[in-house]
Structures are given as structure tokens and as C-alpha cells.
Amino acid sequence: MQALYAQLLVGLINGSFYALLSLGLAVIFGMLNIINFAHGALYMMGAFVAYFLLNLGGISYWWALLIAPILVGIFGMILERTMLQWLTGLDHLYGLLLTFGIALIVQGVFQNYFGSSGLPYAIPDQLKGGVNLGFMFLPIYRGWVVIFSLVVCLATWFLIEKTQLGAYLRAATENPTLVRAFGINVPRMITLTYGLGVGLAALAGVLSAPINQVRPLMGADLIIVVFAVVVIGGMGSIMGSIITGFALGVIEGFTKYYYPEASNTVVFVLMVLVLLVKPTGLTGRAA
């Protein structure tokens, strides 16, 4: 039973990363109509920024949680201004190819300097240790990741579904021309949206650094599963990506316990099943 709980916890942790990453992908896809294959690389950059901050500047994990998403978000906004914006109105394939190329370049550069093995990043002192919950031992850092991710996801959902800024965003996703004709600078909003989505990826990268180490290919390994999560949840749906992200993490955890051989494929099997029954994803609106 202990092993089951442990696997469930691992599942929840993975689910946190899935949710943060697929949430960003959903926001970006909704607004820019781009399938952001660079997402994994930007997640990795978030972890590396945390690593540099700590090792070069002595800047703690807590500051990294704030600074890494901002720096990587700025990097993303530069990408959007200089490259992605020219893809407006073109087929999805172009965005996919461009962002895939960006991912390969970014990962290649990091691999060139840091190799493929992981760099250690210590758990911050305040989150070291664990608590015995009676039925299992819970490392504090892992509990923190799950709860913090959940809070960030819900805050993002609130921002998009319940605020005036979010209303601009939803309206511009539907009809950018009209929203612009109301006096809103939609191109700037698109840039900021990309920055937000990318910032969420970087935040996930910082959260993951103490658990998974900091590796140039950490995002490449994760991103394929995250895309499956997005497809299952439905492209462009905010709550859909959050719920699906956590749920699939847990389902993976269960599978690891009951039938470990399938744990790496269960997400993709589910993706096929969902696509067969509901091609727009579980919560997707028709495109």
C-alpha cells in the first residue's frame, strides 16, 4: 500500500508539471494559434536560470521562482516579436516547424556547454525533510510542488476566466480584429500572452530542478507527454488542461503500481481512445 501512495505522489508531481506546461500551451494556442514545440526547451531554460542564479549569483530558490519566469518570459517575448509574429494566418505546420527548430537550437546550445548529464540543484532548506502522514512519508518539497502548482494553475484560470484582462484575451482569441477595433492593442497582448505561457513553463522548470536535476534534455523528454495531455484535455481549454494534467499524472501513477510495463504508454493509449470518441478533446470546443 505504501508503494501505491508513493506512486500516486509521483503521479501528482508529474501531473503538476503536466498541468503547468499544458496550461501554457493552451493559452498560447488559443491566442497565437501556434503549437509551441519550444515549450519543453523553455521549461528547461527555467531550470537552468534557477541553477545559474544559485551558483553564480547566490540567489536563492525563492527568488528564482520569480526571476526565472520573468527572464524566460522576456526571452519568449523576443522570440514572438522577432519570429512567431510573422506566422500569423499561416498553417499550423509553420509554427510547429519554427518552434521545433527553436527547441532544437536551444537544447543544442545547452548540451554543447553542459553535456547531457544532470546538474544538481539542492532543495531549499525551508522545504527539506518530510512528514509522516501515518499512511505514508511525504517529502515536504514534493507536497509544496503539488500545492504551489495547483495554486498557480487556479490563479491563471481566474485571471483568464474572471477578470477584465481575461475577457480581452478570450475575446481576442475569438475575433482579434474586432477587439483591436475597440481600441485594444492586440499585437502587444499576443506578445504578453506568449510571455505568460512561457513564464509558466519556466516556473515549472524551477519547481522541477530540485526533483529531477537540471538537464538540457529535461524538457524534450517531458514535452511529448504534455502534448498528449493537451490533446486529451482539448486544445485551448484552460480548466481542461489543468484537470487533465493532474488526472493523467495520477493515472500514470496508478499504472506504475498495477502494471508498470504500461506506465510509459498509458497516456498515449488514453489519447487514442479520447480522439476516437471525442476528436476535440474532453473539454475542447469545436475548432
Added chain:
Amino acid sequence: MAEAKLVERPAAATGAEVLTVKDLQAWYGESHILHGINFGVKAGEVVTLLGRNGAGKTTTLKSVMGIIGKRSGSIRFNNEEIIRASSDRIARKGIAFCPEERGIFSSLDVRENLMLPPTVRPGGLSLEQIFTLFPNLKERLTSQGTKLSGGEQQMLAIARILRTGARFLMLDEPTEGLAPVIIQQIGHTIARLKSEGFTILLVEQNFRFASTVADRYYIVEHGKVIDGFANSELSANIDKLHTYLGV
């Protein structure tokens, strides 16, 4: 019934042109749609563009709003050239646009739709004033925008641009597909706005409706303005008009 003023402003036409369009040409991709549109709108007027389907009336409004990619010529608003400005800049100068397809957002509820356009200058209508004009909207604030009836959607589309403080409104076929009683309500609204000093540029297919609200008409054909006359000259021009519109 004495109605309270919506906005404290001098009403009626002051004579100065707020919008002057000269030799406006516009393209959709490769197709050349407008071939030199010329017309003007004075402060406080209701001006209607008439013409057959595909004549270029909607394209003219969209060009003024800056949402047609390729355009040339001159569009002066309050003596300022806006032909090169982006549509968000144009909106902030005080022009508001209500598109033919109404553009109600399905992912927003009625309140969010209503509150969406940002205030571009002071003096816009308050929510209270808007609900006086369109009482139906108040009952439906939490409904999804596109769940409203066609008439309610049209009212919402007009209502939301009244909030912004823009004094120059462009309405593209506001009566299209609506029941006579709703058309009447929209007619009353336009007359009311005019009496409050709003300037309105209208595109209409429904000539009978237009004749109840317009001060002047321009006839658009094949991407050009080919004629224009005042409402007072309507009876003298009615035969010509029938030929133009083919009714």
C-alpha cells in the same frame, strides 16, 4: 414623456465635417474593392450609405476603422489624417464600430461583452443609462453572449460602444434580419442618440428604415460614391434611388 439627457452636450449639427473621406481605395488581397470613395460627415449628423450588395459600403466602414489591410487615399477624422493608423489607434480617437455580424463573443457573458470595449474618452453612457435604452439587456447579464436573440445581440452590440465615450458611431446594417418591432426600437435609439449629439454613419439595405433616421444619403456603386442628397430632397430623388438600388 420627458427623458433625461444621456450626455450633457450641445446637440444638432454644427456644420463642421468630423469625417472627410477622399479618394479612398481599398483592396482585399488582390481584389480592388474601393475605387475612390469621396464623402463627408458633419458633427451631429446621421449619414447613410446606400447601395446594392457588394457595392463597397461595409468595406468603406472597415477602411475608416482601419481593419482593411491595404488602403490608400485620405481619411480625416477631426482634421487628423488616419489612413495609416492601426485600428486600435483609430478607436482611441473616438470612432466606434458596430459590425454587420454584430461580433458578440460567445466565450463572454452579456456583462463581459458589454464591458469589453475600453473607455476611449470621458462622457460615455453609464450602465444605468444603457439599461434605460435597452432594458432587455439588464435581465440577461449573466447569459452567454451568443445565447441572446438576434435583436438582443444587436442591442448589445450597439450598447457596448455607447459606453466607450466615442461620439462617432459606425453602424453596419443594424436592422438586418430583425423583426419590425425591434427595428423600430433601434430606430428610436438612433434618433435618441442623434438628439444627444452623437454623429452616426450608417450602412443600410433597408431604405425605408434609413429614411426614418438619416439626414443625408450617399449612394455607393462599384466602389465609388456616385450620388448624394439630403433627406429633404428625398422625394425629388426617389425615382433615381429606385434605379440605383434596383428595388
